[in-house]
Amino acid sequence: MANSMYAIEVEHLTKIYGKGETAVTAIADATFQVKPGELVAILGPSGSGKTTLLTAIGLINEPTHGKVIIADAMVADEGWVSGIDLKRLRREKLGFIFQAHNLIPFLTALENVMIALEINQLSSREAKRRATELLISLNLGHRLNNYPSALSGGEAQRVAIARALANRPKVILADEPTAALDTENGKNVMDLLKKLAVENHSAILVVTHDRRMVEGFDRIFEVLDGRIAS
Amino acid sequence: MNLAIRDIRYHRGRFILTSIGLGLLLGVVMSMGGIYRGLFADALTILNITKADIWVVQQDTNGPFAENSRIPEDIKYRIKAAPGVTEASPLSFQTIQIDRMDKPLRFFLIGFDLNGFGGPPVILAGRNIRQKHYEMVVAKGMKMELGEKIRLGLHEYTVVGITGKVVSSSGDPAAYVGLADAQDIQFKKDNDAIRNDRERIGANLSGMQTLSPAQAKYLKQNIAGITESTHTVNTVVARLAPGANLHEVQERINRWNHFRPISVEEQTTILTKGMIEKARMQLGLFRIILLVISAVIISLIIYTSTLDKIKVIATLKLIGSRNRVIVGMILQQSLLMGIIAYGIGYILILLTYEKFPRRIVLESFDLQLLFAIVMAICMIASLVGIRKALKVEPAEALGG
Numbered sequence A: 001m002a003n004s005m006y007a008i009e010v011e012h013l014t015k016i017y018g019k020g021e022t023a024v025t026a027i028a029d030a031t032f033q034v035k036p037g038e039l040v041a042i043l044g045p046s047g048s049g050k051t052t053l054l055t056a057i058g059l060i061n062e063p064t065h066g067k068v069i070i071a072d073a074m075v076a077d078e079g080w081v082s083g084i085d086l087k088r089l090r091r092e093k094l095g096f097i098f099q100a101h102n103l104i105p106f107l108t109a110l111e112n113v114m115i116a117l118e119i120n121q122l123s124s125r126e127a128k129r130r131a132t133e134l135l136i137s138l139n140l141g142h143r144l145n146n147y148p149s150a151l152s153g154g155e156a157q158r159v160a161i162a163r164a165l166a167n168r169p170k171v172i173l174a175d176e177p178t179a180a181l182d183t184e185n186g187k188n189v190m191d192l193l194k195k196l197a198v199e200n201h202s203a204i205l206v207v208t209h210d211r212r213m214v215e216g217f218d219r220i221f222e223v224l225d226g227r228i229a230s
Numbered sequence B: 001m002n003l004a005i006r007d008i009r010y011h012r013g014r015f016i017l018t019s020i021g022l023g024l025l026l027g028v029v030m031s032m033g034g035i036y037r038g039l040f041a042d043a044l045t046i047l048n049i050t051k052a053d054i055w056v057v058q059q060d061t062n063g064p065f066a067e068n069s070r071i072p073e074d075i076k077y078r079i080k081a082a083p084g085v086t087e088a089s090p091l092s093f094q095t096i097q098i099d100r101m102d103k104p105l106r107f108f109l110i111g112f113d114l115n116g117f118g119g120p121p122v123i124l125a126g127r128n129i130r131q132k133h134y135e136m137v138v139a140k141g142m143k144m145e146l147g148e149k150i151r152l153g154l155h156e157y158t159v160v161g162i163t164g165k166v167v168s169s170s171g172d173p174a175a176y177v178g179l180a181d182a183q184d185i186q187f188k189k190d191n192d193a194i195r196n197d198r199e200r201i202g203a204n205l206s207g208m209q210t211l212s213p214a215q216a217k218y219l220k221q222n223i224a225g226i227t228e229s230t231h232t233v234n235t236v237v238a239r240l241a242p243g244a245n246l247h248e249v250q251e252r253i254n255r256w257n258h259f260r261p262i263s264v265e266e267q268t269t270i271l272t273k274g275m276i277e278k279a280r281m282q283l284g285l286f287r288i289i290l291l292v293i294s295a296v297i298i299s300l301i302i303y304t305s306t307l308d309k310i311k312v313i314a315t316l317k318l319i320g321s322r323n324r325v326i327v328g329m330i331l332q333q334s335l336l337m338g339i340i341a342y343g344i345g346y347i348l349i350l351l352t353y354e355k356f357p358r359r360i361v362l363e364s365f366d367l368q369l370l371f372a373i374v375m376a377i378c379m380i381a382s383l384v385g386i387r388k389a390l391k392v393e394p395a396e397a398l399g400g
Ligand SMILES: Nc1ncnc2c1ncn2[C@@H]1O[C@H](COP(=O)(O)OP(=O)(O)OP(=O)(O)O)[C@@H](O)[C@H]1O
Pocket: A017, A018, A024, A025, A026, A044, A045, A046, A047, A048, A049, A050, A051, A052, A053
């Protein structure tokens, strides 16, 4: 496939949960593209399909119809492309940040970031070096050896961001990364994401409820009942 | 980075406690193996220390350990004269239970010919029996002092020596006395019984019309002599000359009728297959049950610890971990728990096995086999957890 200019391409993406009478169309015929370095907000009421959209792009929720192309790789075309290694794409091309930070409770902050690097075949020395560097750049240099339970919400979310960034992914997907944080910490996280989009040249999709959080974003998608308007 | 170890490090309290619990269980499994080996060793102790090649016993019996065997003492001369035999020595065995310091003292009394063999294998303290009568050598396990006296039968016996760990096939400690003393204790009736016998025989004989009074008197004396005779033993043990043919000697003794010459090999079979087979099967069954229990416990622990980690596993999958990282984490934890529990059980047994009332024999083969079984159990037990883990969807990491 030719090198396109997009990090994410979605064509006629549809996701239907269930079958028959109980079927729910969570995403209906979505088509859009996101360029590297673009920071996109996805806004919409509860149940509108935001998480569904993000997880379909994140290769953890199989689309019912339509195409998904991540960093030039066709991953879904009427369902997953057969024989595709989703795990590999996830660890190489994608970074995830969620509302609940999803850190591994029995690993320290440093180890939580290192693990993402080590599963990408980095030596543990190199992983340690890069993880430390990253955490220091996110102002967590003093928290390297703390377990997640000993971190504040904002600190934990920054560790999760560091983990999502560790492999310098083309695409970062964030589902309500600020929901568990107070306004100030929420703003800090959003500022950080903005900065990263520019510095790392990553496409960043951020789902949020909160309109106040999205100033300075490149684009805003409004989702309503599974339909996207930008 | 090893996730199994990180998780254990984080939950070390829980891990250590479960390992100790499992370790206790495995310790019991080990001790049961040791008890079985101990039964074996005990059963063969006397056979082994006697170092005889043939045990001559009463015909049609499996004596002297398995059942009653009585043969005349003087058959030793005939056995010794048989071609190929260099030594023959009579032995008597009996289990005795007396009260000593208000506690029952049970032991196995061995009577041996002071000029023959089959006596105490070593003397740890004091000396061997020297006087023909009323001296005794006891095994360490009797917990008696040199010079101590006990009453056996009609006489008092003095402990003159202490020998090592000699036990009967049922694990009772052994004591040695001279053969004549042992015969006294085993066969000699007390004076009342003798008087009764004499009177009964006299009454029977005088009732016989065909006997003259002189004949009756003569017969009565002879019969009394026989009934009071104590020259009976339980076995005569024999050693063969180097190169002598065991089967030939056995056949010769067989031809005399009245006697059964048992080889050491046959005696071993009688002692192990016959006498301790049931105990062995019971212990084996218990061991299997305990191992099954361990397997169930390990599965349960691994399964619940996997359930606790569903979110972690989902997160690992989300960030793209290969399955082998996740399978490895669960399997390693299971194996590690097995290794540590085994270690705890092993240390426990090492520290306590000498304090068991019966002998525990730890054989490295048994221990290695158990280790392999425990590892196999851990591997199988982790399968339930692994199955669960492989089914976890990465999307499960999303939920709060
Ligand atoms: N696994 C599922 N099975 C069936 N229906 C589902 C499933 N996940 C989501 N849905 C339904 O799909 C629709 C969209 O859900 P989704 O989670 O994408 O909404 P959302 O916009 O993220 O909402 P929120 O803001 O509350 O997180 C909802 O009606 C929801 O009930």
